[in-house]
Amino acid sequence: METTVNCQHFASVIGQPTAIKLLKASINSKRIPNAFLFAGLDGIGKRLVAKCLIQTLLMPAQESVDITELSSNKHPDILWLMPTYQQLDKLLTETDAIAHGINRKTAPVIRISQVRELVEFAATQPIIAPQKVVVIEAAHNLNHQAASALLKTLESPINTLFILLTSRIQEVLPTIVSRCQLIPFRRLSNDDFAQVLTQVGEQQILDNPMLLNMAQGSPGAAITSYQMLQSIPEEVIQQCSSLPSNLRAALSLAKTINHSLEHSQQLWLIDYLQFLWWHSYRRVDLIEKLAQAKDALLKLAQNRLVWEVTLANSLAN
Template identity: 65%
Template sequence: MNLNHFSSIIGQATAVNLLQAIITTNRIPNALLFAGEEGIGKRLAANCFIQSLFSDRQDNLPIEINNHPDILWVMPTYQHQDKLLTSSEAIAQGIKRKVPPVIRIFQVREVVKFATSKPLNAPKKVVVIEDADALNHQAASALLKTLEEPANTLFILMTSSVQTLLPTIISRCQVIPFHRLSNDDLATVLTKNGYGNILANPTLITIARGSPGLAIAFHQMLQSIPLELLNQCNTLPNSLMAALSLAREIDRSLEYSQQLWLIDYLMLLWWDSLHRTDLMAKLESAKQAILKLALPRLVWEVTLTNCIQL
């Protein structure tokens, strides 16, 4: 089998060695769990692994991952007017989102149906589940049942939050660890993909924490947030009216993912200028509240009121 596909992966030697060993020994488990931060190469590694697994011994032509009948790629979705939309589809349609996307029971039922049929032109069927931590309770239980009854299907689950997965799901997977990239590897990936200009913004590089994917996403996020709103956030509100007004504007102007990003941005911005650990604690509490689906505007009102500059 052709292992050259893995040459495009930078800074993930441990994961690459483990995946190559699985291919060369032909000891393919029922399920793999790609675990690590967002944007550090898990999706690319899954693509390379599938290419190697499906490669033809004679011509080694690359396969079309998105159109292959034996590959099912599952992502978290939003439900909008009886349709399921991925994050990118929701953004493209201008749909404002206030909650994170989830993987639904309907999607897992499609997975079960797909996994129980025989492969058409590949040695195995492959199901890739991105952001497996986004499985809702029903979907996670249904997936677990499928993992307990292995068929001729390989499952590749990806997560940046292993601790939120059911322990029983984790126990049925071979874990492939992915790590944050070094500064040199981060620079190499960004430059290679045409985003070398991001290296000139130390704030974005710090927030990205060794993840080129996050560095690119944060760069794009920065461009999407109104400059006037960013300027308002440069300093702490100086009155109750200012705090409530800023909270209202954040809730009105920004969707769920933008609000979470703004909290990370403010943590770094306010720490650099004020060096106050109490502000960091308040912002972290706000982030956890929004992640737990508290009303964003209320979260911002409470947080910003507690951060008023006296």
């Protein structure tokens, strides 16, 4: 590492003093681990802090870098991996799939081919920076083969820093967790939450109590919820606003949801219904059924069947 390190890049981060304190301590003590694991809710700053850390460690203070480009794999010494879909001979991120109009009914994963690319990348010398950096988003989406291959790489110290991001640390292989320095990320306070939304021009979300409750201190989650609410057909939201009155209505709604919504939209809809139905019915059993449905969708169960079972068991009394 450089003898003198500029930590001013972290000044743009709002609401994560503990994470920043731990990172600065590692930097100032010149005891940078082989891997960091950033753990916490989605949308509370993990990706931004990863970019600030990269700037702090790899780029001199005078170098002007567009922080948005750090995750685009345009820098020769930075590899940024995200979960992907297999589309013929190409791997597409969720954003790419949406841009190509590809409707997917399963969650994207990080594949063994991506980790092999990572291993090859890490085995070569850096070109510009003092070391290489690999960032793995949604590390809990590593499939079994990919997780095993990554573990072997983490066990062999090389001139590459790994930064893993996760919102579900309990689903990351424990042996991977044990080889990383854990950096916890917390929910933002109300003031910090409002400051972030205002700063990014999304202050209108502050007027929607339902979305604020769903966000649970995550500005990113609030923005995602707002965008999801706009993207889902209004008739689907209307049909879901009350419990189905009979089995036929339940099966019809399940068919509509499966046909109309992508996997990510269906996962979000479950979160939305948990808040909506609790507000309307105050029934713990409904919340439990929806939680089971989300777990089944995350485990790649057949989407329509999950909705049929959930809605059929949630009929209005």
